Amino acid sequence: MKRDLPAPEQIIEELANKAALQIDRLAPVAFDSALDELIRYHRFLLELNAAVTTDGTPISYAEVASGFLPRLPHLVWVGQYRRLFERAANRLGDDTYFIERLAGLPIRLLPKPGDARQPPGIIAAILNLGPGLAHRLEAWVTKRAVIATVAEGSSQSRLSLAGSDSKAYAGVLKRIVGQWETLLQIAPSVYGWKLEQQASHRDRWSAYGKSWYFLSYHLQNTAYMLATAVWNGDEIGVAEYCDALVRWPEVSSYQRESSEELLNRRLLFPDLLGMDWPNAVSHLRPNLPAYVEEPSPKGLFSLLIQGAHHDCVFLAAATLLSWHMESKVASDIAARTALALLRRDVADADSGFRHRNRASFHFRSVFLDIVRVELAGERYHQGGYGSELDRLVSSLDSMSERSVVPGRIYTPSTMDDREELRGAFLAMLLAVVPLEGDDGFSQRLGRLLENEAALPEEDRSVRNILQTLDAFQRILESSGPNLRRGAIGLSANVEFEAAVVALKAILETSLATIRAHRRERLEKQPVDPARMERIRSIMDDALLTPPADIPFFRGFALHGGADAGDGDIVQFDLAWIGKGQLVEPPMETEPGSFVEALTHEVCRHASNRIWHQFASLAREKLEVSVGVEDEAFWRVMKSTSPRVGAEPVLLVSRQAEERLIRRRFVYPRQSEAQVRIERKPRDEVGGNYGSYVATIEGIDVYGVDFSVGTAWLFSAQSLRSVGYAAIDGMDRHVQVAFAGDDEERGVVQVRFRQFIQWMNSPILEISLPTAEDKAEA
Amino acid sequence: MIDWHQGGWTGSLKKWVRNEIRQQCRDNLAVRRRRYSWSLRVLRCALAQRSFGRFLAIYATLTFAMLLLELVVPRYWPEVIPAWTRSGPPGTDIKALLNTLAGYLITAQVGVLGVIAIAIGLVTLIVQTEDSSTDVQVYYHESLAVEVVASNLALLTVLVAQIVWPLQFLLHRLGEGTDLQLFKLVLATAHVTWLLVNLTGLAHFVVTTFRFVQKGHRELLRERYTANILHPEETARRVTSWVYANAGASLIEANRLLDPDTTITFGFDWGQPERVELERDFDPPMVVHDVRFRWIRWAVRRWSARCHREARNGQARRIAGLAHAEPKLVFTPQLDVPLRGRVVWCWTMGAVPLTSLERFVIERSFRFRRVPHEA
Secondary structure, three states, rough: OOHOOHHHHHHHHHHHHHHHHHHHHHHHHHHHHHHHHHHHHHHHHHHHHHOOOOOOOEEEEEHHHOOOOOHHHHHHHHHHHHHHHHHHOOOOOOOOOOHHHHHHHHHHHHHOOOOOOOOHHHHHHHHHHHHHHHHHHHHHHHHHHHEEEEEOOOOOEEOOOOOOOOOOOOOHHHHHHHHHHHHHHHHHHOOOOOOOOOOOOHHHHHHHHHHOOOHHHHHHHHHHHHHHHHHOHHHHHHHHHHHHHHHHHHHHHOOHHHHHHHOOHHHHHHHHHOOOOOHHHHHHHHOOOOOOOOOHHHHHHHHHHHHHHHHHHHHHHHHHHHHOOOOOOOOOOHHHHHHHHHHHHOOOOOHHHHHHHHHOOOHHHHHHHHHHHHHHHOOOOOOOOHHHHHHHHHEEEEEEEEOOOOOOOOOOEEEEOOOHHHHHHHHHHHHHHOOOOOOHHHHHHHHHOOOOHOOOOOHHHHHHHHHHHHHHHHHHHHHOHHHHHHHHHHHOOOOOOOOHHHHHHHHHHHHHHHHHHHHHHHHHHHOOOOHHHHHHHHHHHHHHHOOOOOOOOOEEEEEEEEEOOOOEEEEEEEEEEEHHHOOOOOOOOOOOOOOHHHHHHHHHHHHHHHHHHHOOOOOOEEEEOOOOOOHHHHHHHHHHHHOOOOOOOEEEEOOOOOHHHHHHOOHHHHHHHHOOOOOOHHHHHHHOOHHHHEEEOOEEEEEEEEOOEEEEEEEEEOOEEEEEOOOOOOOOOOEEEEOOOOOOOEEEEEEEEEEEEEEEOOEEEEOOOOOOHHHHH | OHHHHHHHOOEEEEHHHOOOOOOOHHHHHHHHHOOOOOHHHHHHHOOOOOOOOHHHHHHHHHHHHHHHHHHHHHHHHHOOOHHHHEEOOOOOOHHHHHHHHHHHHHHHHHHHHHHHHHHHHHHHHHHHHHHOHHHHHHHHHOOOOOHHHHHHHHHHHHHHHHOOHHHHHHHHOOOOOOEHHHHHHHHHHHHHHHHHHHHHHHHHHHHOOOOOOOOHHHHHHHHHHHHHHHHHHHHHHHHHHHHHHHHHHHHHOOOOOOOOOOOOEEEOOOOOOOEEEEEEEOOOOEEEEEEEEHHHHHHHHHHHHHHHHHOOOOOOOOOOEEEEOOEEEOOOOOEEEEEEEEEEEEEOOOOOOOOOHHHHHHHHHEEEEEEEOOO
């Protein structure tokens, strides 16, 4: 009986059904009652599932689900409202009451002061109701709209609604946007911004930090709603959502404080909100003038929010421009909206706001915005502000995804991150690039980069900017029609060819300046001793850890220390090593295998010495009249091998004999040959598995670069021991130094003292019959 | 990292989840606000989840216990039975009294059943107009409607059957028992108590029914049901699956710099088993019911330490000379998904094998049970 009981999703679905029924009946009072019941139960479920971890972080059991394609309960609950949106949107022409009531859903679902705190995932799902509603409205608009020409005789066309529909829609949209903006007003009370005067900076900062994800989702969803309207060619929607996005900071009423003007806002990122106050201040220190002890949390928070808003508007504009460039939207609405966003134009006739907030759309400002976006964080990083910006780009562009068949594999057709907006960034620059000079950009960039400690990732940030400028140069080299379309979309009067030339020159100058500045810094920077010691220590370990890349030999002793022997000091150079990888912090992107590659080279050099010494030992000659493909040869080898000692090894020419052996004995599945053949596992063969052919009659056969007709037979135990004497202190068997301190690239010098001891077992050099000999025979 | 101590000395998954949910319910304000009152909890303890058959079975147990006492006590300890329980002059005629009482009780029970029928009819009427099937299910559950009806019918059946006290009659016919009415009195007291419980249940049922027609109370009913019944059960189910699926990472603490990443998965199959560790014939079909993670952790840590030792000694297998194959320990069964026929349910890949002791411990850490409703 217990199993038949209804689950929460069934209950909530039935409650949603009741509300939907009232929309169909156009019964506002009954609808209100049904909606209240639905919201009350939904809120109750959210509270029921709320919990906190031991460190006070809010979690929700409604976010717990597992299995293949897990369905998170809270998403199932929120999903019920989509049906209501659809029904209410369909009734928009009859009665706007329902859609207006539904627009207030997020504010009614969000936790109130005193309620259990909800984790970001739950808040995001509730705030996503806004875009959900916008989608349904756009669906209604596109169903009702007709194509109309902009002006008589014009070829440009736009979607427009009939008179009464247009009026109803415009009216309802204002109220919906109003409700959406009202959401921002609850942040201070829910997240406790209004702390008492005596509250510490730490507490205030913590309260601001907790509200960040709410503000961030709200901001990004506002941009998303605008993108939805642009995608659907909805002029009324674009005007309202564009105003909402541009006026977002004013609605949230953050106030600047005077000392914060001293901070360089382009280097402030909301990642600071994830830190506690002392940590945030220490991160800010390089960005503050010496005479400012610390900024106030409120002022700093205000700057961070404004910066985040600026980035969001900029990326939204770039995304819309990229749609225009790729002709994803039929009319010029995307380019017009992008321009309005960049200029902070608002349709609302509030001249005060226009006057206060109108941004100057000029070259230096746009370029510095691009630089800021690139400085925000690495691509592919999990978490952090950079990944939030990538998520914004990805979500804005997601609506331009083509329809796909589930299960098939497709090439991605939408943008995943900021990097894919570089074309749009270039189009913006081309639209405003001065044909003479650089609008003071180089000077500002230089000032921004000269205080490296203030950059989020120091030299890595500079490298990222270099990469971006390089990428811009490459795109400009192949400047296609899209770029022209983008630039003209923003500025109809732009002289495109001249602009490209001017921008190329600016990029070249900027790149040269930054590179020269970095080179100068690199030259001054000493090689980091700790880093060199780490490399040395890894090399030391590798040389003394069997098999140490020593080929063919097994069972030898490998030891180090003062009594290891008195061999000669060996020195060899690893050339063309970037100094940037040896300084601290690194000034070159270190390949994952940099140290491993160096170590491998050292081991290879050490083992080459062993092999050369082995090759110089006396060998006995042996002439065999039959070839390796002949079974008789192996009978001879079997009878001869005991002479050389245990674990016999035969080296043959890779070009000739190895092929013959493989063809005759190894490849055939069922060889009729009367010889014993086996393949030893990799672990037994050791460091040179690649050249191992097979073990025939108990002899390990390897293919090497010998001349044709030559083979060596010896014992794998011929090598008695290899020692490395201490050359720089008791436990140090390798010395590592970098030569070329004042250049970008140099030489890593490695020194060690190697001592090799051999057994007295014979080595047989076998002469095999050549092809001519065989032909004669 | 999951603290398996919460699952007791075995680290039982079910126990861990039970404690986790209990803790959450204790701390959660919404649960606390909607918790059943103590009187309702007592009533639910007496009635909830009991069927007609169960009520009769409980009563039959009591009757047989009384019968046994009536057989044994007069024979071995006749002095413990008080003389006043003898029926007839000079004392009260207890036999007649018991018969009269049975008549009253039967009348009361029939009346109660009538009230229930009216109430259910009323609710059905409301449901038809409001299209609220889940609400009705909640109502039936919260009003204890099914249990109250079952209990009343069971008592009515018992009262009718006990009019002639058939078992006592049989005992007397066999020449056993006693004329003293003590045991019948005990049973009659049980009947009266049961009737009182039924009346309390009826009162709860009637109150719930009349409140059900009011929207506010219906919401309250729904929330109470969700907080007390649905939430603990649903959350436990989801958390159990989640913890089971993600338990692998909490079992080992590898040195990430030195050791290869060890992967331990539960409820996920990587395809063809490489080295079969545990295999079993699941006939009849079975499901994983519980897992003792502290035992598994002990075995897994031993195995993982051996894997790391081997990797450090340079004996670990490499793939095409590039990197060590990461050791994997795979437990394929999913929770509550039936396993049928011969199943390889634990295997390793790119690692040393489990020892027989580790296999033994792991085998006993997984608790299988037969699939309900399946032969």
